[in-house]
Amino acid sequence: MNYKLIVSIAKSLLLARWRQTLVAAIGVTFSIGMFITLLGFMNGLNDLLDGLILNRTAHVRLFQEVKPNPNQPVNASVDYSGAYNFIQSIKSSGGRLDIYNSAAIMRAIRADQRVLGFAPRITTPVLYNSGVVDINGAINGIDVVAENELFFFNDYVTTGAAIDLKNVANSIVLGKGVADKLLAEMGDMIQVTTSKGELLSLKVVGYFQSGIQEFDKVQSYTSIATAQKLMGKSNSYVTDIQIKLKDIDQAPAVAKEYAALFQTDAEDIQTANSQFETGSFVRTLISYVVGITLLIVAGFGIYNILNMMIYEKMDSIAILKATGFSGKDVKLIFLGIALSIGLFGGFLGLILGLSLSLLIDQIPFNTAALPTIKTYPVNYDLVYYIIGIVFSIVTTFFAGYFPARKASKIDPVLIIRGK
Amino acid sequence: MAHTVLEAKHISKSFHDPVTIQVLNNINFSIDSGEFVSVTGKSGCGKSTLLYILSTMDTDYEGDLLIDQVNMRGKAEDELARVRNEKIGFVFQFHYLLNEFTVLKNVMLPGLKLQKYPEQEVEYRAMERLKILGIQEQALKKANQLSGGEKQRVAIARALINDPLIIMGDEPTGNLDKKNSENVFEIFKELAETYRQTLLIVTHDQNFAERTHRIIEMEDGRIIR
Numbered sequence: 001m002n003y004k005l006i007v008s009i010a011k012s013l014l015l016a017r018w019r020q021t022l023v024a025a026i027g028v029t030f031s032i033g034m035f036i037t038l039l040g041f042m043n044g045l046n047d048l049l050d051g052l053i054l055n056r057t058a059h060v061r062l063f064q065e066v067k068p069n070p071n072q073p074v075n076a077s078v079d080y081s082g083a084y085n086f087i088q089s090i091k092s093s094g095g096r097l098d099i100y101n102s103a104a105i106m107r108a109i110r111a112d113q114r115v116l117g118f119a120p121r122i123t124t125p126v127l128y129n130s131g132v133v134d135i136n137g138a139i140n141g142i143d144v145v146a147e148n149e150l151f152f153f154n155d156y157v158t159t160g161a162a163i164d165l166k167n168v169a170n171s172i173v174l175g176k177g178v179a180d181k182l183l184a185e186m187g188d189m190i191q192v193t194t195s196k197g198e199l200l201s202l203k204v205v206g207y208f209q210s211g212i213q214e215f216d217k218v219q220s221y222t223s224i225a226t227a228q229k230l231m232g233k234s235n236s237y238v239t240d241i242q243i244k245l246k247d248i249d250q251a252p253a254v255a256k257e258y259a260a261l262f263q264t265d266a267e268d269i270q271t272a273n274s275q276f277e278t279g280s281f282v283r284t285l286i287s288y289v290v291g292i293t294l295l296i297v298a299g300f301g302i303y304n305i306l307n308m309m310i311y312e313k314m315d316s317i318a319i320l321k322a323t324g325f326s327g328k329d330v331k332l333i334f335l336g337i338a339l340s341i342g343l344f345g346g347f348l349g350l351i352l353g354l355s356l357s358l359l360i361d362q363i364p365f366n367t368a369a370l371p372t373i374k375t376y377p378v379n380y381d382l383v384y385y386i387i388g389i390v391f392s393i394v395t396t397f398f399a400g401y402f403p404a405r406k407a408s409k410i411d412p413v414l415i416i417r418g419k
Numbered sequence: 420m421a422h423t424v425l426e427a428k429h430i431s432k433s434f435h436d437p438v439t440i441q442v443l444n445n446i447n448f449s450i451d452s453g454e455f456v457s458v459t460g461k462s463g464c465g466k467s468t469l470l471y472i473l474s475t476m477d478t479d480y481e482g483d484l485l486i487d488q489v490n491m492r493g494k495a496e497d498e499l500a501r502v503r504n505e506k507i508g509f510v511f512q513f514h515y516l517l518n519e520f521t522v523l524k525n526v527m528l529p530g531l532k533l534q535k536y537p538e539q540e541v542e543y544r545a546m547e548r549l550k551i552l553g554i555q556e557q558a559l560k561k562a563n564q565l566s567g568g569e570k571q572r573v574a575i576a577r578a579l580i581n582d583p584l585i586i587m588g589d590e591p592t593g594n595l596d597k598k599n600s601e602n603v604f605e606i607f608k609e610l611a612e613t614y615r616q617t618l619l620i621v622t623h624d625q626n627f628a629e630r631t632h633r634i635i636e637m638e639d640g641r642i643i644r
Contacts, residue, residue: 002531002534005528005531009528012519012520013519015519016518016519016520316519318515319517320517321476321500322474322476322511322515323504323509323532323577324501324503324505324507324529324532324533324581325504326500327497328497329500411477412476413471413476413477416513416515
């Protein structure tokens with residue numbers, strides 16, 4: 001088989017009518033470019049929405065729920081061990097909110113290979129004192145470094161710096177809503193009262209804006225040590241451990257395992273945010289449907305263009321066959337033409353897609369809900385580019401293959417005599 | 420030393436659409452090397468149909484076709500393509516050059532396909548043939564920039580590139596004026612007499628036919644002379 005000759009014939013046929021070739025290639029370019037742009041943009045937005053939840057939600061949360069003890073004393077009684085015990089009006093016992101033996105648990109979690117990281121937390125309700133009015137709220141004592149790393153806490157601190165929580169003693173980062181209510185400026189001292197009646201003055205070192213207004217009207221952040229001091233507890237007092245896993249899909253299994261192992265309550269993200277799961281799934285589905293639709297439309301466009309090109313060249317096919325080129329040669333020539341259009345057009349499509357993505361990435365997008373986002377988000381996942389180029393080659397292959405097969409079977413006599 | 424180049428044995432062909440019409444009926448003849456043969460007859464007598472069967476492009480017939488003493492029946496499509504490439508040179512009524520290529524490349528293509536000679540050799544041979552036909556100065560023009568007569572000469576040069584056993588022509592002068600027709604005839608005649616090239620030309624031009632060495636006259640699918 002003389003591939004060099006076939007390539008040179010394909011090249012001549014392509015270049016002889018380079019305008020038509022260019023139009024065909026531009027058709028491919030446009031389809032692939034649009035596919036990449038749209039999918040990149042849609043997935044950028046999806047990631048943004050997913051990030052709203054995922055960035056600040058632990059995959060597994062360990063905590064101590066206030067609830068009635070499932071092991072009531074009567075169950076321990078040997079006399080009634082075989083009986084059904086009906087107990088009425090049980091009250092929750094203890095009221096202990098911190099996790100037992102938290103230091104040992106944290107050591108165990110740190111050793112777990114599946115865990116990306118964890119951040120201990122103290123959550124406690126407080127009253128913000130503003131003159132004669134007390135405002136309900138909640139303070140989260142956090143490990144700033146771990147929170148920054150795992151939950152991008154710094155991104156949501158719009159004024160001031162998160163790290164000041166660690167560096168400045170008795171400091172607080174107020175939710176924007178709380179700060180507005182308290183008329184608290186940066187550097188001001190504010191007073192909070194705990195549910196136990198303890199009073200503490202804290203210095204405002206930043207504002208916090210999560211994107212969820214209800215949340216910002218209530219929550220504030222302080223360092224874990226300050227929170228322990230506020231509550232008058234020892235430095236092993238921790239009410240929550242927020243764990244981020246390497247693989248989010250393992251969360252339900254890990255939560256179950258930890259609940260049994262550490263004898264605490266454990267909640268996984270899938271259970272805690274089932275509506276998020278559904279939303280995320282639907283959005284992904286939509287982007288796939290749009291992507292597939294685009295590819296199908298693009299595929300038909302490419303098919304049409306190539307089909308036309310090949311039918312225009314019927315005369316050439318007849319001559320080639322009459323002078324001794326076999327059907328196989330003719331097929332290879334036209335497949336070569338189709339694939340070069342696919343490859344060239346597809347490659348330009350990648351560039352077009354990337355440029356449009358970069359352009360969208362520059363369009364301002366300001367929203368109160370998302371303080372860190374300044375421009376429209378775009379996902380630059382390599383997968384879309386790979387799908388794009390593979391698809392352009394595969395489609396042009398088939399778009400070229402069927403007309404080429406037809407061309408290879410053409411009876412040259414019909415064309416030569418048909419004139 | 421004359422030997423049989425092409426032999427038709429009991430070749431028949433019918434069209435079945437819409438009713439069965441027999442276009443060729445038991446055709447028998449053979450052509451020896453060096454012969455200059457013309458096939459004549461009225462329109463519709465089946466002479467072109469016969470030519471396309473003899474050229475191996477039409478495989479839907481009964482009987483046997485022997486080219487260079489090899490039976491063409493039952494050969495695969497790519498084997499037939501090889502036979503056309505190597506042993507048959509074609510000249511059509513409408514020149515049928517590839518407009519995408521230069522004149523030289525048009526002539527070279529069947530040679531490149533055959534791969535008997537390296538590319539430079541094929542190019543040299545193509546130029547040689549263009550020179551014989553007096554159109555070497557047009558070699559680098561595109562095929563569609565030539566006149567009708569010139570195109571037909573290029574087509575003849577292309578038919579000659581692989582030193583074919585036989586050149587077949589389907590009304591090669593049918594589309595040309597008197598002067599160019601005469602030119603083409605002179606070329607054929609020179610090929611036959613100087614280069615001992617075997618030629619089989621289908622034509623309805625009586626003047627052309629009468630000057631060839633041998634006339635096969637057809638009527639209603641049969642050879643009558």
